[in-house]
Amino acid sequence: MARIEIKNVAKTFGAYQALHDINLTIEDQEFMVLLGASGCGKSTLLRIIAGLETATTGEVWIGGRRIDNLSPKDRGISMVFQNYAVFPHLSVFENIGFGLRMQKLPNDEVTRRVERTAGLMHIEQLLKRYSGELSGGQRQRVAVARALAMEPDVILMDEPLSNLDALLRMEMRAELKGVLAESKTTAIYVTHDQVEAMSMADRISVMHQGEIVQAASPIEVYRNPSAEFVAGFIGNPPMNFLPAKPADSGKWAVAGQMMDGPGGGSASLKFAIRPEDLRLADTGFKAVAKVVEPLGAHLLVTCEVDGQLFRAVLDSDLKVKPGEVLTLTPQPDRVRWFDPQTTLAVA
Protein backbone atom coordinates (compact mmCIF):
# COMPACT_ATOMS: atom_id res chain seq x y z
CA MET A 1 0.00 0.00 0.00
CA ALA A 2 1.56 3.25 -1.04
CA ARG A 3 -0.73 6.12 -0.33
CA ILE A 4 1.14 9.41 -0.54
CA GLU A 5 0.27 12.26 1.75
CA ILE A 6 1.81 15.67 1.30
CA LYS A 7 1.14 17.85 4.30
CA ASN A 8 1.72 21.61 4.35
CA VAL A 9 4.80 21.39 2.17
CA ALA A 10 6.41 24.73 1.34
CA LYS A 11 9.72 25.51 -0.30
CA THR A 12 11.65 28.73 -0.58
CA PHE A 13 14.80 29.35 -2.57
CA GLY A 14 16.27 32.41 -0.89
CA ALA A 15 13.58 35.07 -1.14
CA TYR A 16 11.67 33.17 -3.83
CA GLN A 17 8.76 31.06 -2.66
CA ALA A 18 8.60 28.10 -5.03
CA LEU A 19 5.84 26.19 -3.21
CA HIS A 20 3.10 27.55 -0.94
CA ASP A 21 1.62 25.22 1.62
CA ILE A 22 0.90 22.20 -0.59
CA ASN A 23 -1.59 19.62 0.69
CA LEU A 24 -2.27 16.63 -1.52
CA THR A 25 -3.21 13.01 -1.02
CA ILE A 26 -2.51 10.47 -3.73
CA GLU A 27 -4.27 7.13 -3.35
CA ASP A 28 -2.58 3.75 -3.66
CA GLN A 29 -2.06 2.79 -7.32
CA GLU A 30 -3.35 6.14 -8.48
CA PHE A 31 -1.79 7.83 -11.50
CA MET A 32 -1.42 11.47 -10.51
CA VAL A 33 -0.24 14.06 -12.97
CA LEU A 34 1.21 17.37 -11.82
CA LEU A 35 0.43 19.76 -14.63
CA GLY A 36 1.57 23.34 -15.03
CA ALA A 37 3.66 25.78 -17.00
CA SER A 38 7.41 25.87 -16.41
CA GLY A 39 8.33 27.47 -13.10
CA CYS A 40 5.05 26.58 -11.40
CA GLY A 41 6.80 24.36 -8.84
CA LYS A 42 5.69 20.96 -10.15
CA SER A 43 9.21 19.60 -10.55
CA THR A 44 10.22 21.00 -7.17
CA LEU A 45 7.31 19.16 -5.55
CA LEU A 46 8.31 15.92 -7.28
CA ARG A 47 11.92 16.34 -6.21
CA ILE A 48 10.83 16.93 -2.63
CA ILE A 49 8.91 13.65 -2.73
CA ALA A 50 11.98 11.94 -4.24
CA GLY A 51 14.29 13.42 -1.63
CA LEU A 52 16.44 15.29 -4.12
CA GLU A 53 15.23 18.55 -2.63
CA THR A 54 14.38 19.34 0.98
CA ALA A 55 11.10 21.00 1.84
CA THR A 56 11.44 24.18 3.88
CA THR A 57 8.44 23.13 5.94
CA GLY A 58 5.92 20.31 5.85
CA GLU A 59 5.82 16.53 5.81
CA VAL A 60 5.68 13.79 3.20
CA TRP A 61 4.22 10.38 4.06
CA ILE A 62 4.32 7.27 1.88
CA GLY A 63 2.35 4.20 2.93
CA GLY A 64 1.87 5.50 6.46
CA ARG A 65 5.57 6.20 6.94
CA ARG A 66 7.02 9.67 7.24
CA ILE A 67 9.80 9.85 4.64
CA ASP A 68 10.76 13.50 4.27
CA ASN A 69 13.73 13.06 6.60
CA LEU A 70 15.01 9.92 4.81
CA SER A 71 17.56 9.86 2.01
CA PRO A 72 16.24 9.05 -1.49
CA LYS A 73 17.37 5.42 -1.36
CA ASP A 74 15.27 4.66 1.73
CA ARG A 75 11.97 6.09 0.46
CA GLY A 76 10.74 3.18 -1.63
CA ILE A 77 10.59 5.34 -4.72
CA SER A 78 12.22 5.23 -8.10
CA MET A 79 12.41 7.99 -10.60
CA VAL A 80 12.49 8.55 -14.35
CA PHE A 81 14.33 11.70 -15.38
CA GLN A 82 13.70 14.09 -18.23
CA ASN A 83 17.09 13.39 -19.81
CA TYR A 84 16.80 9.68 -18.96
CA ALA A 85 20.03 9.64 -16.91
CA VAL A 86 21.07 6.29 -18.39
CA PHE A 87 24.58 5.57 -17.06
CA PRO A 88 26.90 5.79 -20.07
CA HIS A 89 29.57 3.48 -18.65
CA LEU A 90 27.21 0.55 -18.08
CA SER A 91 25.41 -1.72 -20.52
CA VAL A 92 21.63 -1.60 -20.72
CA PHE A 93 21.51 -4.79 -18.65
CA GLU A 94 23.66 -3.28 -15.90
CA ASN A 95 21.68 -0.05 -16.05
CA ILE A 96 18.40 -1.83 -15.44
CA GLY A 97 20.03 -4.04 -12.82
CA PHE A 98 21.87 -1.17 -11.11
CA GLY A 99 19.41 -0.70 -8.26
CA LEU A 100 19.04 -4.45 -7.79
CA ARG A 101 22.80 -4.86 -7.52
CA MET A 102 22.82 -2.07 -4.93
CA GLN A 103 20.32 -4.13 -2.96
CA LYS A 104 22.79 -7.04 -3.23
CA LEU A 105 20.22 -9.37 -4.79
CA PRO A 106 21.56 -12.71 -6.04
CA ASN A 107 22.67 -12.84 -9.66
CA ASP A 108 19.85 -15.04 -10.95
CA GLU A 109 17.26 -12.77 -9.32
CA VAL A 110 18.85 -9.72 -10.95
CA THR A 111 18.86 -11.47 -14.32
CA ARG A 112 15.24 -12.56 -13.90
CA ARG A 113 14.00 -9.08 -13.02
CA VAL A 114 16.10 -7.31 -15.65
CA GLU A 115 14.82 -9.64 -18.35
CA ARG A 116 11.23 -9.32 -17.19
CA THR A 117 11.22 -5.49 -17.16
CA ALA A 118 13.22 -5.33 -20.39
CA GLY A 119 10.52 -7.54 -21.89
CA LEU A 120 7.81 -5.21 -20.60
CA MET A 121 9.50 -2.25 -22.29
CA HIS A 122 10.38 -4.25 -25.45
CA ILE A 123 14.14 -3.76 -25.18
CA GLU A 124 15.26 -7.39 -24.69
CA GLN A 125 17.42 -7.14 -27.82
CA LEU A 126 19.30 -4.09 -26.49
CA LEU A 127 20.58 -5.52 -23.20
CA LYS A 128 24.22 -5.69 -24.31
CA ARG A 129 24.34 -2.17 -25.75
CA TYR A 130 25.57 1.05 -24.20
CA SER A 131 23.73 4.34 -23.86
CA GLY A 132 25.75 5.89 -26.68
CA GLU A 133 24.41 3.27 -29.08
CA LEU A 134 20.74 3.94 -28.29
CA SER A 135 18.21 6.36 -29.74
CA GLY A 136 16.35 8.78 -27.49
CA GLY A 137 13.28 6.57 -27.45
CA GLN A 138 15.32 3.51 -26.51
CA ARG A 139 17.07 5.38 -23.70
CA GLN A 140 13.66 6.40 -22.44
CA ARG A 141 12.64 2.75 -22.36
CA VAL A 142 15.80 1.82 -20.47
CA ALA A 143 15.11 4.57 -17.92
CA VAL A 144 11.56 3.33 -17.35
CA ALA A 145 12.67 -0.31 -17.18
CA ARG A 146 15.34 0.62 -14.64
CA ALA A 147 12.74 2.31 -12.46
CA LEU A 148 10.27 -0.58 -12.79
CA ALA A 149 12.90 -3.24 -12.03
CA MET A 150 13.16 -1.79 -8.53
CA GLU A 151 9.52 -2.77 -7.99
CA PRO A 152 9.05 0.48 -6.06
CA ASP A 153 6.01 1.56 -4.06
CA VAL A 154 5.97 4.81 -5.95
CA ILE A 155 7.34 5.73 -9.35
CA LEU A 156 8.10 9.38 -10.00
CA MET A 157 8.42 10.73 -13.52
CA ASP A 158 9.75 14.17 -14.39
CA GLU A 159 8.66 15.11 -17.92
CA PRO A 160 9.81 11.71 -19.19
CA LEU A 161 8.46 12.14 -22.70
CA SER A 162 9.27 15.76 -23.40
CA ASN A 163 12.50 15.01 -25.28
CA LEU A 164 10.87 12.59 -27.71
CA ASP A 165 9.42 13.55 -31.07
CA ALA A 166 5.65 13.90 -31.35
CA LEU A 167 4.87 10.50 -32.88
CA LEU A 168 7.06 8.58 -30.44
CA ARG A 169 5.60 10.54 -27.56
CA MET A 170 2.09 9.46 -28.47
CA GLU A 171 3.19 5.84 -28.74
CA MET A 172 5.08 5.89 -25.43
CA ARG A 173 2.20 7.64 -23.71
CA ALA A 174 -0.16 4.76 -24.31
CA GLU A 175 2.52 2.17 -23.55
CA LEU A 176 3.58 3.81 -20.28
CA LYS A 177 -0.01 4.05 -19.13
CA GLY A 178 -0.52 0.34 -19.78
CA VAL A 179 2.73 -0.77 -18.15
CA LEU A 180 2.17 1.36 -15.07
CA ALA A 181 -1.43 0.19 -14.63
CA GLU A 182 -0.17 -3.39 -14.75
CA SER A 183 2.65 -2.79 -12.30
CA LYS A 184 0.14 -1.53 -9.71
CA THR A 185 2.50 1.15 -8.44
CA THR A 186 1.44 4.60 -7.40
CA ALA A 187 2.70 7.06 -9.98
CA ILE A 188 3.36 10.78 -9.95
CA TYR A 189 3.99 12.23 -13.33
CA VAL A 190 5.13 15.78 -13.98
CA THR A 191 4.37 17.36 -17.32
CA HIS A 192 3.58 20.68 -18.97
CA ASP A 193 1.76 18.89 -21.78
CA GLN A 194 -1.95 18.95 -21.12
CA VAL A 195 -2.70 16.27 -23.71
CA GLU A 196 -0.33 13.92 -21.89
CA ALA A 197 -2.00 14.83 -18.61
CA MET A 198 -5.54 14.35 -19.90
CA SER A 199 -4.80 11.05 -21.60
CA MET A 200 -2.79 9.36 -18.84
CA ALA A 201 -3.99 10.64 -15.49
CA ASP A 202 -6.43 9.23 -13.01
CA ARG A 203 -6.28 12.64 -11.45
CA ILE A 204 -4.63 15.91 -12.49
CA SER A 205 -3.25 18.50 -10.11
CA VAL A 206 -3.09 21.78 -11.95
CA MET A 207 -0.33 23.91 -10.47
CA HIS A 208 0.22 27.63 -10.79
CA GLN A 209 2.76 29.85 -9.03
CA GLY A 210 3.61 27.26 -6.40
CA GLU A 211 0.06 26.29 -5.56
CA ILE A 212 -2.27 23.48 -6.55
CA VAL A 213 -5.22 25.24 -8.14
CA GLN A 214 -7.33 22.16 -8.75
CA ALA A 215 -6.86 18.44 -8.21
CA ALA A 216 -9.54 16.38 -9.93
CA SER A 217 -10.16 13.82 -12.66
CA PRO A 218 -9.21 14.93 -16.17
CA ILE A 219 -12.80 15.32 -17.31
CA GLU A 220 -13.72 17.28 -14.19
CA VAL A 221 -10.76 19.62 -14.69
CA TYR A 222 -11.82 20.08 -18.28
CA ARG A 223 -15.56 20.51 -17.77
CA ASN A 224 -15.64 22.22 -14.39
CA PRO A 225 -12.44 24.20 -13.92
CA SER A 226 -12.38 25.50 -10.37
CA ALA A 227 -10.64 28.72 -11.30
CA GLU A 228 -10.14 31.00 -14.26
CA PHE A 229 -6.50 29.92 -14.52
CA VAL A 230 -7.46 26.28 -15.03
CA ALA A 231 -10.09 27.23 -17.60
CA GLY A 232 -7.54 29.25 -19.53
CA PHE A 233 -4.77 26.66 -19.19
CA ILE A 234 -6.59 23.44 -20.03
CA GLY A 235 -8.01 22.91 -23.47
CA ASN A 236 -6.57 23.82 -26.81
CA PRO A 237 -7.81 26.36 -27.72
CA PRO A 238 -8.64 27.41 -24.15
CA MET A 239 -12.00 28.63 -22.81
CA ASN A 240 -13.46 31.92 -24.00
CA PHE A 241 -14.23 34.59 -21.44
CA LEU A 242 -16.61 37.54 -21.69
CA PRO A 243 -17.46 40.10 -18.99
CA ALA A 244 -21.01 39.84 -17.63
CA LYS A 245 -23.10 42.57 -15.94
CA PRO A 246 -26.05 41.71 -13.65
CA ALA A 247 -29.52 42.32 -15.09
CA ASP A 248 -32.57 40.77 -13.37
CA SER A 249 -31.94 38.21 -10.63
CA GLY A 250 -30.27 35.20 -12.20
CA LYS A 251 -29.97 37.06 -15.51
CA TRP A 252 -26.71 38.45 -16.86
CA ALA A 253 -25.95 40.71 -19.80
CA VAL A 254 -23.12 39.22 -21.85
CA ALA A 255 -22.08 41.01 -25.05
CA GLY A 256 -25.59 42.29 -25.61
CA GLN A 257 -27.21 38.92 -24.88
CA MET A 258 -29.27 37.91 -21.84
CA MET A 259 -27.95 34.75 -20.20
CA ASP A 260 -29.23 32.64 -17.32
CA GLY A 261 -26.57 32.67 -14.64
CA PRO A 262 -26.01 32.38 -10.92
CA GLY A 263 -28.00 34.54 -8.49
CA GLY A 264 -26.40 36.05 -5.44
CA GLY A 265 -25.96 39.66 -6.47
CA SER A 266 -22.29 39.90 -7.49
CA ALA A 267 -21.33 43.20 -9.08
CA SER A 268 -19.87 41.49 -12.11
CA LEU A 269 -18.93 38.02 -13.32
CA LYS A 270 -17.06 36.43 -16.17
CA PHE A 271 -18.95 34.28 -18.59
CA ALA A 272 -16.95 31.31 -19.91
CA ILE A 273 -17.58 28.80 -22.68
CA ARG A 274 -15.37 26.28 -24.49
CA PRO A 275 -14.87 26.95 -28.22
CA GLU A 276 -16.33 23.57 -29.18
CA ASP A 277 -19.51 24.29 -27.18
CA LEU A 278 -20.54 27.05 -29.57
CA ARG A 279 -22.66 26.57 -32.64
CA LEU A 280 -24.10 28.71 -35.38
CA ALA A 281 -27.68 29.81 -34.71
CA ASP A 282 -30.18 32.58 -35.45
CA THR A 283 -29.70 34.31 -32.13
CA GLY A 284 -26.59 34.72 -30.03
CA PHE A 285 -23.26 36.56 -29.96
CA LYS A 286 -22.36 38.60 -32.98
CA ALA A 287 -18.87 37.45 -33.81
CA VAL A 288 -16.68 39.00 -36.51
CA ALA A 289 -14.45 36.29 -37.97
CA LYS A 290 -10.79 37.39 -38.06
CA VAL A 291 -8.79 34.25 -38.79
CA VAL A 292 -10.13 31.00 -40.18
CA GLU A 293 -8.00 27.86 -39.71
CA PRO A 294 -9.22 24.64 -41.31
CA LEU A 295 -7.74 21.87 -39.15
CA GLY A 296 -9.25 18.92 -40.97
CA ALA A 297 -11.35 17.49 -38.18
CA HIS A 298 -12.89 20.88 -37.55
CA LEU A 299 -12.69 24.57 -38.34
CA LEU A 300 -11.07 26.91 -35.83
CA VAL A 301 -12.43 30.44 -36.17
CA THR A 302 -10.82 33.25 -34.22
CA CYS A 303 -13.25 36.13 -33.98
CA GLU A 304 -14.05 39.23 -32.03
CA VAL A 305 -17.11 39.51 -29.80
CA ASP A 306 -17.73 42.86 -28.20
CA GLY A 307 -14.08 43.79 -28.74
CA GLN A 308 -12.87 40.59 -27.01
CA LEU A 309 -10.92 37.70 -28.50
CA PHE A 310 -13.26 34.75 -28.97
CA ARG A 311 -12.64 31.35 -30.54
CA ALA A 312 -15.10 28.88 -31.94
CA VAL A 313 -14.56 25.33 -33.13
CA LEU A 314 -17.07 24.67 -35.90
CA ASP A 315 -17.86 21.94 -38.37
CA SER A 316 -15.16 21.70 -41.01
CA ASP A 317 -17.73 21.67 -43.84
CA LEU A 318 -18.77 25.25 -43.07
CA LYS A 319 -17.51 27.95 -45.38
CA VAL A 320 -16.46 30.93 -43.27
CA LYS A 321 -14.53 33.87 -44.66
CA PRO A 322 -12.59 36.42 -42.61
CA GLY A 323 -14.70 39.52 -42.00
CA GLU A 324 -17.94 37.56 -42.01
CA VAL A 325 -20.27 38.12 -39.03
CA LEU A 326 -21.29 34.86 -37.36
CA THR A 327 -24.06 34.37 -34.85
CA LEU A 328 -22.81 31.96 -32.18
CA THR A 329 -24.90 30.48 -29.44
CA PRO A 330 -23.46 28.60 -26.44
CA GLN A 331 -24.67 25.21 -25.36
CA PRO A 332 -26.48 26.23 -22.10
CA ASP A 333 -25.30 23.35 -19.85
CA ARG A 334 -21.65 24.01 -20.76
CA VAL A 335 -21.60 27.66 -19.69
CA ARG A 336 -19.40 28.38 -16.65
CA TRP A 337 -19.11 31.53 -14.53
CA PHE A 338 -16.11 32.98 -12.71
CA ASP A 339 -15.82 35.73 -10.13
CA PRO A 340 -13.34 38.30 -11.48
CA GLN A 341 -12.28 39.26 -7.92
CA THR A 342 -11.43 35.81 -6.57
CA THR A 343 -10.98 34.26 -10.07
CA LEU A 344 -12.83 31.21 -8.68
CA ALA A 345 -15.74 29.42 -10.29
CA VAL A 346 -19.25 30.48 -9.27
CA ALA A 347 -22.00 27.88 -9.31
Next chain:
Amino acid sequence: MTDATASDVAPDTRATGRTLYIASVVFLCAWVIVPIYFLLINTLSSPETVNSFPKPFWPEFDLGSLTFFAGFAGMLTALKNSVIVAAMTMVMSIVIGAPAGYALSRFEFPGKGLFRLLILLTRAFPLPLLALPLAVMFIQTGLDDTAFGLALVHTTLAIPFAVLITFSLFSGIPMELEEAAWTLGCTRLTAFTKVVLPLILPGITASAIFAFVISWNEVFAAAVLTIENRTLTAFLLQNLDTSPLHLKFAGGFILVVPALIFIFAVRKYLFAMWGIANR
Protein backbone atom coordinates in the same frame (compact mmCIF):
# COMPACT_ATOMS: atom_id res chain seq x y z
CA MET B 1 46.07 32.37 -68.46
CA THR B 2 45.10 35.99 -68.46
CA ASP B 3 41.45 35.26 -69.22
CA ALA B 4 40.80 33.38 -66.01
CA THR B 5 37.14 33.40 -65.08
CA ALA B 6 35.69 33.72 -61.63
CA SER B 7 35.24 29.98 -61.37
CA ASP B 8 38.96 29.45 -61.85
CA VAL B 9 39.81 31.73 -58.97
CA ALA B 10 38.16 29.66 -56.27
CA PRO B 11 40.26 26.47 -56.66
CA ASP B 12 43.35 28.65 -56.88
CA THR B 13 42.78 30.33 -53.53
CA ARG B 14 41.85 27.00 -52.06
CA ALA B 15 45.10 25.49 -53.27
CA THR B 16 47.01 28.43 -51.78
CA GLY B 17 45.15 27.97 -48.52
CA ARG B 18 46.00 24.31 -48.54
CA THR B 19 49.68 24.95 -49.20
CA LEU B 20 49.71 27.47 -46.39
CA TYR B 21 48.00 24.97 -44.12
CA ILE B 22 50.50 22.21 -44.89
CA ALA B 23 53.39 24.62 -44.49
CA SER B 24 52.11 25.66 -41.05
CA VAL B 25 51.74 22.06 -39.98
CA VAL B 26 55.26 21.24 -41.17
CA PHE B 27 56.62 24.33 -39.44
CA LEU B 28 54.91 23.54 -36.13
CA CYS B 29 56.03 19.91 -36.22
CA ALA B 30 59.58 21.01 -37.01
CA TRP B 31 59.41 23.51 -34.14
CA VAL B 32 58.86 20.64 -31.75
CA ILE B 33 60.72 17.81 -33.43
CA VAL B 34 63.97 19.41 -34.64
CA PRO B 35 65.38 20.27 -31.17
CA ILE B 36 64.46 16.83 -29.91
CA TYR B 37 66.04 15.33 -32.99
CA PHE B 38 69.31 17.20 -32.44
CA LEU B 39 69.22 16.20 -28.83
CA LEU B 40 68.92 12.58 -29.92
CA ILE B 41 71.68 12.84 -32.52
CA ASN B 42 74.12 14.49 -30.17
CA THR B 43 73.34 12.14 -27.34
CA LEU B 44 74.11 9.14 -29.50
CA SER B 45 77.29 10.63 -30.97
CA SER B 46 80.88 10.48 -29.87
CA PRO B 47 82.29 13.66 -28.24
CA GLU B 48 84.20 14.50 -31.45
CA THR B 49 81.09 14.42 -33.61
CA VAL B 50 79.18 16.58 -31.13
CA ASN B 51 81.75 19.32 -31.50
CA SER B 52 82.09 19.01 -35.29
CA PHE B 53 80.01 20.50 -38.11
CA PRO B 54 78.01 19.59 -40.19
CA LYS B 55 76.06 17.09 -38.13
CA PRO B 56 75.36 13.63 -39.54
CA PHE B 57 71.73 12.96 -40.37
CA TRP B 58 71.80 9.53 -38.78
CA PRO B 59 73.13 9.11 -35.25
CA GLU B 60 76.19 6.91 -35.01
CA PHE B 61 74.80 5.07 -31.98
CA ASP B 62 77.81 5.81 -29.84
CA LEU B 63 76.49 5.08 -26.39
CA GLY B 64 79.53 6.57 -24.67
CA SER B 65 77.76 9.60 -23.18
CA LEU B 66 74.81 7.57 -21.95
CA THR B 67 76.99 4.87 -20.46
CA PHE B 68 78.92 7.56 -18.72
CA PHE B 69 75.71 8.85 -17.16
CA ALA B 70 74.53 5.41 -16.19
CA GLY B 71 77.74 4.95 -14.28
CA PHE B 72 77.82 8.50 -12.89
CA ALA B 73 77.62 8.50 -9.11
CA GLY B 74 74.20 9.57 -7.83
CA MET B 75 72.59 9.55 -11.24
CA LEU B 76 70.29 6.61 -10.65
CA THR B 77 69.42 7.82 -7.17
CA ALA B 78 68.44 11.18 -8.62
CA LEU B 79 66.28 9.47 -11.22
CA LYS B 80 64.64 7.42 -8.50
CA ASN B 81 64.09 10.54 -6.40
CA SER B 82 62.46 12.29 -9.33
CA VAL B 83 60.06 9.42 -9.87
CA ILE B 84 59.23 9.21 -6.16
CA VAL B 85 58.60 12.94 -5.81
CA ALA B 86 56.56 13.09 -9.02
CA ALA B 87 54.48 10.08 -7.98
CA MET B 88 53.79 11.60 -4.56
CA THR B 89 52.87 14.90 -6.20
CA MET B 90 50.53 13.09 -8.55
CA VAL B 91 48.69 11.29 -5.77
CA MET B 92 48.52 14.25 -3.39
CA SER B 93 47.37 16.76 -5.97
CA ILE B 94 44.50 14.47 -7.03
CA VAL B 95 43.54 13.46 -3.50
CA ILE B 96 43.40 17.12 -2.45
CA GLY B 97 42.40 18.70 -5.75
CA ALA B 98 39.60 16.41 -6.91
CA PRO B 99 37.34 16.89 -3.84
CA ALA B 100 37.80 20.64 -4.22
CA GLY B 101 36.86 20.37 -7.88
CA TYR B 102 33.78 18.32 -6.95
CA ALA B 103 32.72 20.87 -4.34
CA LEU B 104 33.17 23.73 -6.80
CA SER B 105 31.10 21.93 -9.39
CA ARG B 106 28.25 20.58 -7.24
CA PHE B 107 27.71 22.87 -4.27
CA GLU B 108 26.71 26.48 -3.94
CA PHE B 109 28.55 28.21 -1.13
CA PRO B 110 29.41 31.80 -0.30
CA GLY B 111 32.76 32.90 -1.67
CA LYS B 112 32.79 30.31 -4.46
CA GLY B 113 33.93 32.80 -7.10
CA LEU B 114 36.60 34.19 -4.80
CA PHE B 115 37.80 30.67 -4.03
CA ARG B 116 38.27 29.91 -7.72
CA LEU B 117 40.23 33.11 -8.13
CA LEU B 118 42.40 32.44 -5.08
CA ILE B 119 43.30 29.00 -6.38
CA LEU B 120 44.77 30.60 -9.46
CA LEU B 121 46.43 33.29 -7.38
CA THR B 122 48.62 30.67 -5.72
CA ARG B 123 50.45 30.63 -9.04
CA ALA B 124 50.97 34.38 -8.86
CA PHE B 125 53.77 34.13 -6.27
CA PRO B 126 57.07 33.35 -7.93
CA LEU B 127 58.78 30.37 -6.39
CA PRO B 128 62.08 32.21 -5.75
CA LEU B 129 60.11 34.57 -3.50
CA LEU B 130 58.79 31.65 -1.48
CA ALA B 131 61.97 29.61 -1.53
CA LEU B 132 63.77 31.20 1.42
CA PRO B 133 60.88 31.14 3.93
CA LEU B 134 60.03 27.63 2.71
CA ALA B 135 63.60 26.45 3.22
CA VAL B 136 63.66 27.93 6.73
CA MET B 137 60.33 26.37 7.59
CA PHE B 138 61.33 23.01 6.14
CA ILE B 139 64.54 22.98 8.15
CA GLN B 140 62.58 23.81 11.31
CA THR B 141 60.10 21.00 10.71
CA GLY B 142 62.70 18.56 9.44
CA LEU B 143 61.10 18.35 6.00
CA ASP B 144 64.18 19.69 4.24
CA ASP B 145 66.03 17.38 1.91
CA THR B 146 63.20 14.81 1.89
CA ALA B 147 61.18 13.58 -1.05
CA PHE B 148 57.96 14.25 0.87
CA GLY B 149 58.88 17.87 1.55
CA LEU B 150 59.64 18.54 -2.08
CA ALA B 151 56.48 16.70 -3.14
CA LEU B 152 54.52 19.07 -0.87
CA VAL B 153 55.90 22.07 -2.74
CA HIS B 154 55.23 20.46 -6.10
CA THR B 155 51.72 19.56 -4.99
CA THR B 156 51.12 23.22 -4.22
CA LEU B 157 52.19 24.03 -7.75
CA ALA B 158 50.04 21.31 -9.29
CA ILE B 159 46.87 21.76 -7.22
CA PRO B 160 45.42 24.76 -9.08
CA PHE B 161 45.44 22.72 -12.26
CA ALA B 162 44.09 19.64 -10.53
CA VAL B 163 41.21 21.64 -9.03
CA LEU B 164 40.29 23.45 -12.21
CA ILE B 165 40.60 20.39 -14.43
CA THR B 166 38.54 18.18 -12.13
CA PHE B 167 36.04 21.03 -11.68
CA SER B 168 35.38 21.02 -15.42
CA LEU B 169 35.31 17.22 -15.47
CA PHE B 170 32.69 17.05 -12.73
CA SER B 171 30.69 19.82 -14.36
CA GLY B 172 30.57 17.67 -17.47
CA ILE B 173 28.78 14.88 -15.60
CA PRO B 174 25.04 15.68 -15.50
CA MET B 175 23.66 16.03 -11.97
CA GLU B 176 20.79 13.79 -13.08
CA LEU B 177 23.14 10.79 -13.27
CA GLU B 178 24.05 11.19 -9.62
CA GLU B 179 20.44 11.82 -8.64
CA ALA B 180 19.37 8.71 -10.53
CA ALA B 181 21.98 6.73 -8.60
CA TRP B 182 20.64 8.11 -5.31
CA THR B 183 17.10 7.04 -6.14
CA LEU B 184 18.44 3.61 -7.11
CA GLY B 185 19.87 2.93 -3.68
CA CYS B 186 23.18 4.79 -3.61
CA THR B 187 24.47 7.07 -0.90
CA ARG B 188 26.37 10.18 -1.95
CA LEU B 189 29.58 8.19 -1.63
CA THR B 190 28.52 5.08 -3.54
CA ALA B 191 26.94 7.23 -6.26
CA PHE B 192 30.32 8.87 -6.60
CA THR B 193 32.33 5.66 -6.72
CA LYS B 194 29.90 3.72 -8.93
CA VAL B 195 28.79 6.41 -11.36
CA VAL B 196 30.87 9.58 -11.29
CA LEU B 197 34.31 8.07 -10.80
CA PRO B 198 34.21 5.61 -13.71
CA LEU B 199 33.05 8.43 -15.97
CA ILE B 200 35.78 10.89 -15.04
CA LEU B 201 38.60 8.38 -14.63
CA PRO B 202 40.20 9.24 -17.97
CA GLY B 203 40.16 12.91 -17.09
CA ILE B 204 41.50 12.25 -13.60
CA THR B 205 44.32 10.25 -15.15
CA ALA B 206 45.18 13.11 -17.46
CA SER B 207 45.14 15.57 -14.61
CA ALA B 208 47.38 13.24 -12.58
CA ILE B 209 49.83 12.97 -15.46
CA PHE B 210 49.86 16.72 -15.69
CA ALA B 211 50.81 16.93 -12.01
CA PHE B 212 53.50 14.30 -12.61
CA VAL B 213 55.03 16.31 -15.44
CA ILE B 214 54.88 19.56 -13.46
CA SER B 215 56.88 17.89 -10.69
CA TRP B 216 59.24 16.15 -13.08
CA ASN B 217 60.16 19.42 -14.81
CA GLU B 218 60.38 21.59 -11.70
CA VAL B 219 63.94 22.56 -10.93
CA PHE B 220 64.03 25.63 -8.68
CA ALA B 221 62.41 24.28 -5.54
CA ALA B 222 64.18 20.99 -6.09
CA ALA B 223 67.55 22.72 -6.23
CA VAL B 224 66.89 24.87 -3.17
CA LEU B 225 65.18 22.38 -0.89
CA THR B 226 67.25 19.24 -1.46
CA ILE B 227 70.94 18.58 -1.07
CA GLU B 228 71.50 14.87 -0.66
CA ASN B 229 68.24 13.64 -2.16
CA ARG B 230 68.32 15.68 -5.36
CA THR B 231 65.84 15.02 -8.10
CA LEU B 232 67.09 14.51 -11.61
CA THR B 233 66.53 18.12 -12.69
CA ALA B 234 68.35 19.56 -9.69
CA PHE B 235 71.09 16.95 -10.00
CA LEU B 236 71.68 17.69 -13.67
CA LEU B 237 71.54 21.43 -13.11
CA GLN B 238 74.21 21.08 -10.50
CA ASN B 239 76.50 18.82 -12.49
CA LEU B 240 76.03 19.78 -16.13
CA ASP B 241 77.05 23.38 -15.70
CA THR B 242 80.70 22.43 -15.71
CA SER B 243 80.43 19.37 -17.98
CA PRO B 244 81.54 19.11 -21.61
CA LEU B 245 78.95 19.67 -24.35
CA HIS B 246 78.27 16.03 -25.24
CA LEU B 247 77.39 15.27 -21.61
CA LYS B 248 75.02 18.24 -21.50
CA PHE B 249 73.20 16.80 -24.48
CA ALA B 250 73.02 13.39 -22.92
CA GLY B 251 71.74 14.90 -19.66
CA GLY B 252 69.04 16.84 -21.51
CA PHE B 253 68.07 13.70 -23.33
CA ILE B 254 67.72 11.73 -20.12
CA LEU B 255 65.46 14.50 -18.78
CA VAL B 256 63.23 14.74 -21.83
CA VAL B 257 62.70 11.13 -22.71
CA PRO B 258 60.75 9.88 -19.66
CA ALA B 259 58.36 12.84 -19.87
CA LEU B 260 57.87 12.19 -23.58
CA ILE B 261 57.18 8.50 -23.05
CA PHE B 262 54.78 9.27 -20.26
CA ILE B 263 52.80 11.81 -22.26
CA PHE B 264 52.78 9.54 -25.30
CA ALA B 265 51.36 6.71 -23.21
CA VAL B 266 48.46 8.80 -21.92
CA ARG B 267 47.93 11.05 -24.94
CA LYS B 268 44.34 9.95 -25.44
CA TYR B 269 43.49 11.00 -21.88
CA LEU B 270 45.17 14.34 -22.45
CA PHE B 271 42.84 14.86 -25.37
CA ALA B 272 39.95 14.01 -23.08
CA MET B 273 41.25 16.57 -20.64
CA TRP B 274 41.09 19.33 -23.22
CA GLY B 275 37.54 18.41 -24.09
CA ILE B 276 38.19 16.48 -27.30
CA ALA B 277 36.11 13.32 -27.31
CA ASN B 278 38.16 10.17 -26.93
CA ARG B 279 35.51 7.63 -27.77
